Structures are given as C-alpha cells and as structure tokens.
Amino acid sequence: MKIQVVAILLFALSATxxxxxxxxxxxxxxxxxxxxxxxxxxxxxxKQGECKSINTFFLDPTGVLNGICNHGNKIPTMAIDLTIIDCKHDKTYSQCTYTSVPGKATSVTVLCDQNNVPYHLQDVKRAGRK
Incomplete structure (x- = not known):
C-alpha cells in the first residue's frame, strides 16, 4: 500500500x-x-476574464528555448536570435483586444524552479532597443 501511495505522489509531482x-x-x-x-x-x-496588458511570444520552430533551464542556474539568460511578437492590450476597447508588435529578441531571461523547469519570463532584450 505504501508503494502505491508513493507511486501516486511521484506521478502527481511529475504531472505538476x-x-x-x-x-x-x-x-x-x-x-x-x-x-x-x-x-x-x-x-x-x-482565462480568468482579465486582460493581460502584454505578452511576448517567441517564434521558435527549432526548439532553441527547450533547454534554457538545463544549466543549473535558477535565473538563466540565453543569447538568442528569434522573431518575437508582443501582443499589447488595446485599451480603447472594453474587450480583450490586442495589437501585434513584431520584433527580434537578442536574449531572454527566465525563472526556473528547483527541477530546472521554466515558470516565468523575466526579461527580453529586443534588437534595436536599450
């Protein structure tokens, strides 16, 4: 019985x-x-009914960002050359509508948990901006 409980807990943790x-x-x-x-x-x-003010999407067809947390650093920064699209909330409308702002990212910083899983986009350096 103990083994089954441990197995279920391990499965739940890995699913999380x-x-x-x-x-x-x-x-x-x-x-x-x-x-x-x-x-x-x-x-x-x-999903919660609130309109997030901005969200950055990385166009990453080859999986460049897949291993960003694999170096043991809890706040890794990776030099990249990826196209991005910033979706900015258009506050002139009451609904959640967004304007697209395309660009290029030169580096990205994420927060990683103790299991080297990324959970938060911390910073994006964009080409042409300081």
Missing part, C-alpha cells in the same frame, strides 16, 4: 512539473504565428 513547463511554453513559445493571431492566442492566456 510537466504542466508548469507546458504553461510557460504555451504562454510564450510558438512554432509559428502571424501578427494578426494575438487576439486568438491571448484568449487562451486570459
């Missing part, structure tokens, strides 16, 4: 880790996205 990673990647990493897709993508993120 997978969900956290999927949540980070679902919120910020896509293989492809058109600039006009912000409203559709943000509907998934705005």
């Amino acid at each position: 880790e997978i969900c956290e990673a999927l949540n980070f990647f679902q919120k910020h990493v896509v293989r492809q996205m058109a600039a006009g897709d912000c409203n559709t993508k943000m509907r998934v993120i705005n």
